[in-house]
Amino acid sequence: MGRRESLPEVKKYSGVEVRGKNIRIKFVWPKGAGKQQRITLKGMDVNDKNMKYAFNKVQSIKREIDLGVFEWSNHFPDHPLAKTELKANAGYTVADLLDDYLKEYARSRKEGITLDNYTYRAEQHLKPYIGDIPVNDFKTAHVVKWATQLGDKNVSRVTLKSYVAPLRAAFKWARQNGRISNNPFVDFEWPEETRAVKRKQAEKRKQKRLDVFNELEINALVKHCKREQEANIIQFGFWTGLRPEELFALHWEDIDLVSNTVLVNKAKIYRRGFKVIDYEVEEREEIKGVKTGELGEREVLLLPGALQAIQAQRQWTATMRKFVFHNPWWNKSWTNTNQFANRFKECCLSAGVRYRRPYMMRHTYASMMLKHGEDEGWVARQMGHVDTTMIRKVYREFIPDADHVNGYRLKNDWSISGTNN
Structure with missing residues (x-):
């Protein structure tokens, strides 16, 4: 043996x-x-x-x-990655890479609105300019040249980043999966913005400054709205501090008239880049959770002004649809902030009130509560913030010097305010 x-x-x-x-x-x-x-x-x-x-x-x-x-093909010609490598060498283009990324990865992992936006940007902005370039020949210089041309047309860097987002994600995905050997975006730097773009951005920041409404303006707005349903959503927005997209997504089942609270746990998002045709809102709407990184689901106390708006709205939608607030022009739920802003602007003109964007209703609510001495922590929870950091940063000019209290009890009789006279 x-x-x-x-x-x-x-x-x-x-x-x-x-x-x-x-x-x-x-x-x-x-x-x-x-x-x-x-x-x-x-x-x-x-x-x-x-x-x-x-x-x-x-x-x-x-x-x-x-x-x-x-190269995989030099060592393991039968390996699946060798086939992908050979495909790339045979003319695998940036357009092909974007298609594979959107189909194989993003479709099952990205939110619907993100996938729609990525698809739109790939088709409308990326493929027409750099789609024919072979992946192995692609350099970030191609993006720099393209971004510079758009920058000369006063397109801001924020907008450019949104255009390039699906391309960066696709190259990262391909690199991690061994489809390509190099990710050209690793050391990528954006070209400097033109003076015109910088001025445009400064003007936008100026427009977004804290420019709140006072109580006289609120009452005038509500009183002079030509349609009651518009008056109701505006009054409710001023007296709850909900974001416009949270107002649009509000269901009647979220309203508790026994405890006088509203549950805020979702937002209605418009799928940008894809038109909503004939206002078929309920078939094309995108309902998602409230803003990421904050408190998320929360209960908001309904002050008398908000309660009055809800009671007035019941006759319009309580037995018709699941959404609380409807656009009275089509008697369907609100679609997006642009649609609502047009109606809000009309109400401002009718009331003789200087127009500010609808989001300022939320800022007005917070500033009004703080100015009258309501507790910072309570206001933060009502707004959906995890702590008072943002409250103190954004609304510090409205916070009076006063001792804070534990728990919460309203310091003011809000029943004398916010009524529709």
Whole structure:
């Protein structure tokens, strides 16, 4: 009987392991992505000679990866990544990459509105300019040139970043999955904005400054709205501090007239880039959770002004639809902030009140509560903030010097305010 051959010592062959009767090598690909690839070397017996061969192959692959010249097809022509690599070498374009990313990854992992926006930007902005460029030939210089041209047309950097977002995500995804060996966006820097763009941005910031309404203006607005349903949503917005998209998504089941509270747990978002035709809102609406990074779901106390608006709205929608507030022009729920802003502007003109964007209703609510001495912590919770940091940062000019109280009890009799006279 012959002597049994001992198995080779695996420890001395870094990157090589034995699995049953097979030798398997392992290495990290792509470089820096931290994803370990394991490849079984078929048809090789487990012995010292083959283990040494496998070890040398691993070292060769690692050197090529470090130099940026590694190609799957040179080492493992039957591997799925080699086929993807060959496809890229055969004319795999930026347009192809965007299509694969949106189809294989984004469709199952991105929110519907994000997927719609990515698709729209890819089709309308990216493919027409850089879609025909082979992925292997693509450089960020192509994006810089394109961004510079758009910047000369007064397109801001914020807008440009939204245009390029799906492209950056696609290259990152392809790099992590080994479809490409290099992500050109790693060291990417945006070109400097033109003076015209900077002036435009400064003007926008000026328009967004805290420019709240006073109680006389609120009452005048509500009184002079030509349609009662518009008056109701405006009065409710001023006396709850809900964001416009939260007002649009409000359902009657969220209203509790026993405890005088409203549950805020969703927002209605408009799918930008895709038109809503014939105001078929309920078929095309996007309902999602409230703003990320804040308190999320919350209960808001209905002050008398808000209660009055809800009671007045009951006759219009309580038995008709699930949404509380409707656009009276079509008797359907509100679609988006632009649609609402047009009606809000009309009410301002009728009342002789200087127009500010509808979001200022939320700022007005917070400033009004704080100015009259309501507790900062309570106001923060009503607004949906996790703490008072944002309250003190944004509304510090309205916060009086006063001791805070634990728990909460309204300091003012709000029943004398906010009524529709």
